[in-house]
Amino acid sequence: KQLESKPFITTNLCIDIMQRIKENTSSVRTTPGTTLSNTNGDVIYTPPSGEDVIREKLSNFEKFINEDDSLDPLIKMALMHYQFEAIHPFSDGNGRTGRILLLLYLKMENLLDVPAIYLSEYIILIRKKRQLFYVIS
Template sequence: MKNPATEKIIYTPPEGESIIREKLKNLEDFIHAEDGIDPLIKMAVIHYQFEAIHPFFDGNGRTGRIIILLYLQLTGLLDLPALYLSDYIIRHKNEYYANLRRVTEEKDWASWILYMLDMIEQTSSKGRHQIIEIERLMEQMSVEIQEKLPRIYSKDLIEVLFKLPYTKRSQLELAGLGNLKTVGGYLTVLEENGFLKSEQVGKEKLYLNYRLLELLQHTSRN
């Protein structure tokens, strides 16, 4: 493992298939053990252990973050694995690697656990704020479309428009809102009235919920 700034090797993970398999099995047993450890503390230990094993040639960081989310869901602390942890780690990358190294070299678990807890707290708070803002925008657009375009308005339509920042005809058709011709007309009317903006991507025309996209970009920066 290299220091991302200096490219100097700061940690050499275990090698050999049998050793890695043994350590992963120990990690699996620890994850499922009913040991009474607070799940947030255990989450921090699990992430360190996985990164220390470093079982893959590439993608260990991404996999390690996925394991965090799945563990928090397993313990009931998350309904869905939907926290964007990468943003915090990228913004505090030097602290991340420094705290990993302190555990390895100095057994400084306290600094590492506090870092991980701060990551969860800040990411959760940011995600909650983002959800509240999306719900507000969804309600606002729902009222506007219902008032301006009552003939095409439905709750199902609004839900599809907010499922992703973009919509395709096929998505509306799959939602049972009509055939391709009918839902294509809906999207055209929504664009004509300023609710969507279309972009041609290859052979596919995408209809952007640009207000949702702007909100996501704004809340991601803050």
């Protein structure tokens, strides 16, 4: 609904999505992120550290998504997903938030006609009487 009134993907929207997924009030991480290592144990990627640095990178991410350019929207979508996951702004929920951002971007670019949601138990899950119900409204 936020995209209907303001068709921009913002840092605050990313934080709001993550908070809804995690059902908490956490924000941009202030602790070092998890490094990626290859099979030899060599560190091949270290995400940015420091809240100010992460927020600056999110600001660049926001500008990239919302600028009017000649990039094919599907190419831009792939680049924005890579950029968001490389920033890895949250302690948890980055992948799920990133996948929701993909859908929002497709909707924003009018490439997705109907609302869609990933049926992932991590997005919105309710436990009731030992049964799992997905909330899709």
